[in-house]
Amino acid sequence: MSEATTTDLYEVTMAMSYLREGMTGPATFSLFVRDLPPERGFLVAAGLESALDYLSGLRVGPEDVDAFASALHRHPRDLQPLLGLEFTGDVRAVPEGRIVLAGEPLLEVTAPLPQAQLVETYVLNQLSHQTAIASKAARCVLAAAGHPVVDFSLRRTHGPQAGLRAARLGAMAGFAGTSNVAAATALGIPAVGTMAHSYVEAFATEEEAFRAFARCHPGPVTLLVDTYDTEEGVRVAARVLRDLDRGPGSAVRLDSGDLAALAVRARSSLDSVGLPEVRVIASGGLDEYAVDDLVRSGAPIDTYAVGTRVGVSADAPYLDSAYKMVEYDGRPVMKLSSAKVTAPGPKQVFRRTAYADVIRLADEQSPGDGSPLLETVMRGGQRTGGRTTLDACRERLAADLAGLPPAARRIRNPVAPRATASEHLSALARRVRRHIDEQTSAPYARPASP
Amino acid sequence: MSEATTTDLYEVTMAMSYLREGMTGPATFSLFVRDLPPERGFLVAAGLESALDYLSGLRVGPEDVDAFASALHRHPRDLQPLLGLEFTGDVRAVPEGRIVLAGEPLLEVTAPLPQAQLVETYVLNQLSHQTAIASKAARCVLAAAGHPVVDFSLRRTHGPQAGLRAARLGAMAGFAGTSNVAAATALGIPAVGTMAHSYVEAFATEEEAFRAFARCHPGPVTLLVDTYDTEEGVRVAARVLRDLDRGPGSAVRLDSGDLAALAVRARSSLDSVGLPEVRVIASGGLDEYAVDDLVRSGAPIDTYAVGTRVGVSADAPYLDSAYKMVEYDGRPVMKLSSAKVTAPGPKQVFRRTAYADVIRLADEQSPGDGSPLLETVMRGGQRTGGRTTLDACRERLAADLAGLPPAARRIRNPVAPRATASEHLSALARRVRRHIDEQTSAPYARPASP
Numbered sequence: 001m002s003e004a005t006t007t008d009l010y011e012v013t014m015a016m017s018y019l020r021e022g023m024t025g026p027a028t029f030s031l032f033v034r035d036l037p038p039e040r041g042f043l044v045a046a047g048l049e050s051a052l053d054y055l056s057g058l059r060v061g062p063e064d065v066d067a068f069a070s071a072l073h074r075h076p077r078d079l080q081p082l083l084g085l086e087f088t089g090d091v092r093a094v095p096e097g098r099i100v101l102a103g104e105p106l107l108e109v110t111a112p113l114p115q116a117q118l119v120e121t122y123v124l125n126q127l128s129h130q131t132a133i134a135s136k137a138a139r140c141v142l143a144a145a146g147h148p149v150v151d152f153s154l155r156r157t158h159g160p161q162a163g164l165r166a167a168r169l170g171a172m173a174g175f176a177g178t179s180n181v182a183a184a185t186a187l188g189i190p191a192v193g194t195m196a197h198s199y200v201e202a203f204a205t206e207e208e209a210f211r212a213f214a215r216c217h218p219g220p221v222t223l224l225v226d227t228y229d230t231e232e233g234v235r236v237a238a239r240v241l242r243d244l245d246r247g248p249g250s251a252v253r254l255d256s257g258d259l260a261a262l263a264v265r266a267r268s269s270l271d272s273v274g275l276p277e278v279r280v281i282a283s284g285g286l287d288e289y290a291v292d293d294l295v296r297s298g299a300p301i302d303t304y305a306v307g308t309r310v311g312v313s314a315d316a317p318y319l320d321s322a323y324k325m326v327e328y329d330g331r332p333v334m335k336l337s338s339a340k341v342t343a344p345g346p347k348q349v350f351r352r353t354a355y356a357d358v359i360r361l362a363d364e365q366s367p368g369d370g371s372p373l374l375e376t377v378m379r380g381g382q383r384t385g386g387r388t389t390l391d392a393c394r395e396r397l398a399a400d401l402a403g404l405p406p407a408a409r410r411i412r413n414p415v416a417p418r419a420t421a422s423e424h425l426s427a428l429a430r431r432v433r434r435h436i437d438e439q440t441s442a443p444y445a446r447p448a449s450p
Numbered sequence: 451m452s453e454a455t456t457t458d459l460y461e462v463t464m465a466m467s468y469l470r471e472g473m474t475g476p477a478t479f480s481l482f483v484r485d486l487p488p489e490r491g492f493l494v495a496a497g498l499e500s501a502l503d504y505l506s507g508l509r510v511g512p513e514d515v516d517a518f519a520s521a522l523h524r525h526p527r528d529l530q531p532l533l534g535l536e537f538t539g540d541v542r543a544v545p546e547g548r549i550v551l552a553g554e555p556l557l558e559v560t561a562p563l564p565q566a567q568l569v570e571t572y573v574l575n576q577l578s579h580q581t582a583i584a585s586k587a588a589r590c591v592l593a594a595a596g597h598p599v600v601d602f603s604l605r606r607t608h609g610p611q612a613g614l615r616a617a618r619l620g621a622m623a624g625f626a627g628t629s630n631v632a633a634a635t636a637l638g639i640p641a642v643g644t645m646a647h648s649y650v651e652a653f654a655t656e657e658e659a660f661r662a663f664a665r666c667h668p669g670p671v672t673l674l675v676d677t678y679d680t681e682e683g684v685r686v687a688a689r690v691l692r693d694l695d696r697g698p699g700s701a702v703r704l705d706s707g708d709l710a711a712l713a714v715r716a717r718s719s720l721d722s723v724g725l726p727e728v729r730v731i732a733s734g735g736l737d738e739y740a741v742d743d744l745v746r747s748g749a750p751i752d753t754y755a756v757g758t759r760v761g762v763s764a765d766a767p768y769l770d771s772a773y774k775m776v777e778y779d780g781r782p783v784m785k786l787s788s789a790k791v792t793a794p795g796p797k798q799v800f801r802r803t804a805y806a807d808v809i810r811l812a813d814e815q816s817p818g819d820g821s822p823l824l825e826t827v828m829r830g831g832q833r834t835g836g837r838t839t840l841d842a843c844r845e846r847l848a849a850d851l852a853g854l855p856p857a858a859r860r861i862r863n864p865v866a867p868r869a870t871a872s873e874h875l876s877a878l879a880r881r882v883r884r885h886i887d888e889q890t891s892a893p894y895a896r897p898a899s900p
Contacts, residue, residue, distance in 0.1 A: 006631075008605065010645055193459030195464055199567075216467035
């Protein structure tokens, strides 16, 4: 089986029906987040590279057809029309690392209807997951206010694949490193790490543990000081680092307790023995809220290691994302049912100063101000450009963050800017809605006037 | 690179040091959840098969050594001692599907110290993630009170791999099916699915859409009725199902709005046209809380499709899990730092009536009552038995749930039973702690008396 089977069954049943009905005209689907989670002032677009990898590699093979047939209790010959299906459509998308707001398309697919439908599940999965994590990571960087942040999340992400993503998205947000060796190697980002409490416990004394670690690892070392008594641990670490003349670049790590108070004492203890260059690293259940508190308290912490809560985006582990058809065969369509109205038509977002974004119809004349967010990234099933680099994503995000209003950057009670719809888009939505309303017994999504 | 690099860097630095120091004596690490999330009355052990797959396949190859060296900025020859490392240890674990409580070991690894340390990240990742999701899924089954529950989570899990796990863990909990084709095929579980709103929108009218779907799919069909006006949608669906004589096994799906009220009207509408056999399926942001409300309201909903919130365990997306060394080279060890004390020594859990579990030292004489939870699943790096089946897991869970106290089964404000420590375990913890306290300047983890 290929990734073609990583899909909801209904994508398959719909695609079968479309092929049977000859409904292979071009359809445009728009992927967007309806509302931001409560504690988010912005989102960071992410997951596009994964989605494009999937789209460019998609091919329904004989084993996939067998899987579909088995899932549907149908004979494989009934699924033959799907055999060989590839993605031959166009994709316009917001580049990874750019900031997006509620309602703004992250990605629009235009392809023959069966294809555009079949790819829904996978593309939605990648963009929803990765955008959620990237947004969380960016908030950590904001909270750290210039202090390095590193990723320790691998042990509790939703599987190893999610751990790899978390490391990449942290790096995109500006993290200084990751503990994840596979991610560091694959992505060319710094690997970071120290020692576990078990390491200290495996030796007869804390000092023996620290000395053994230094023996094995020349150069700077980071010593974990809270296995037994944290203040004593700092004194022992300081003694070892001074004895071995290993201060520069080295650090002590605090992983539990009142991190702000312990950091003050650790800093003082290190300074008092002439080790002002030894840094203090904090870890243990940290996220942007905890980092914000520590930074505001003035705690002398140099580096923040964030983990689980960031790797799973604990306070917002999913986004209210949608992949909705907005046009089929030249006619705009929309969904009306309660509280989930979607705006019709392919769209473009124009970013203006202070995030006064305007969502326009893609075929509207370009406005005088603002620059478009969505770019054509795939045409006829082929990528239009090379793969984006992590550096490029990081630079896009840094630039976008720099222009973000302070209220949106806030860690607590942020206020997200709201995009507005252009007059043309609003008018089209009104027309389509009126036409559907007029035909309640046979709702027809074609707009009344062209 | 192999899965050996899916690890935190510190596992590698510690393993290197252990090998250098000749510290290859047997170590036992215990994996447990310190505290349950607020809204959990129990946990469902899961992830063991994935962990055993990893352990039995672990082998540090030349490419892994290169990755380690690159991550550490060391010469590959410094990492040579790790080349060829495999897992040759023993594993005792709670079988998947069994209920566990806070503090109870889910798994204990006994292996030469470098191995037991190196596997921490991966094993912790798998058990933490999968136990969190399985526990959430089990609560959905409890909430549904006998109604079928199906998994629609793939589109918003943390990547496709997490989607596959969610489908498996749902099936373990007793779900009747999944929308995930890859999971259904790989695991031999029923695939389920209907149609999307876009399908209805692609046709000129709702009725045309339903008729086209039925043309393509003989036998029972599920029609999505809330694209425009839900009550009208139900009437149209009823007309099509009656006209085509496709009532038996068919269903209408409600995906938005006041599901309880809409279900009442849908049921009444279907009954009034002589279609009492057509079922009502509810979906759209459902989790155990929403299902519980709907069931308690008496809403005539036959099947509940749960998705995102269950697939990411939205209210508890991670567990407070730990993998702690409890014995090294024959001496029990423990960590003392604030609020994270771990109990020393290899353990066994004895389950007694009403979940009055007792955690004992593994070498304590078996008590008169209760049956042991942990089983030997790997010896000398080899599985002791075959792979567990999904059916076996499901049966274990169903049996354990049946005996769970009502307060622990509650969806809201559950009360989790608490395991107690045996007198031997408590006495050992006191001895180890006293000994560490006596040696603050050089904390030595060997117990004072043997």
